[in-house]
Amino acid sequence: MTAATDSSRHFAAKLRFETDPSDVRAAQQAGDGFVLVDSRGEAAWRQGRASGAVHLPTAQIAERAATVVPAGTPVVVYCWGPGCNGSTKAALAFSLLGYDVREMIGGFEYWAREGLPVEDDHGVITRAADPLTAPVDGVSCAC
Template sequence: MSITETITETETAIDTDAAVRHFRAKLAFETDASDVYADQQSGAEFVLVDTRSQAAWDQGHAVGAVHLPTRQIEAEVPGRYPAGTRFVVYCWSPGCNGGDKAALALSLLGYEVRLMIGGFEYWAREGYPVGTALGTVRRDVDELVGPRAAGWSSSVSCDC
């Protein structure tokens, strides 16, 4: 069977039960910047972890995050965080799998963890507060990732 025939067969044989399982599992282990920010604002209990290098952290990070590079997770997390602590991790961007590596490391230690898809890039591009050495800054929402509002850049939701 050719690749074209395989693709065509796959496209016409959608298993909706498999799709439900897939998307349910995906949403159990992933979140996005909008939901993380909303959870922060509502007081939800979780630790937001920036898994990048010190230089990347210093350049800018999600306000409310802790800096914990992936290579330090195994040694530091069990002594700092009790069992049952919930984590959300991120790295640079959708083009980086550093957050996945950190999520795996936390999972191997027995912690509940979700990956913030889009990473720091989308946190910043969506206009959420960014911590820097100079203080907290907010960038305008990039119109390619979210609607712009008059005034405060994060006041309009994509409503998804």
């Protein structure tokens, strides 16, 4: 096997199992059928979450997934951010149950920093995009 073949397989698999906040938001707006799952604890959920997400802490996935996410429905999971592997643990838990699951890299941190819709128990929170993480004058990074 050549290095090019190895790297092609690696990056293809990475794109198959990972996604990012802007792609998740675009998929939400397109009406793609998936459930966005916030896998953080109750305090984090109450502090703020990606609009459209459902709350299912990682520790409860094995027990409650079937009541929150219908069988056969694709799942995208997130946790705090790139310094946290909670979304990886959540993705593993969903995959062990047979769900088609992707991990949203960057987590809630990058969702919020990109200026995407955030809500808390009081409603929608509007934040400006952080110019270090997202274009402030355009719709996307054009990648």
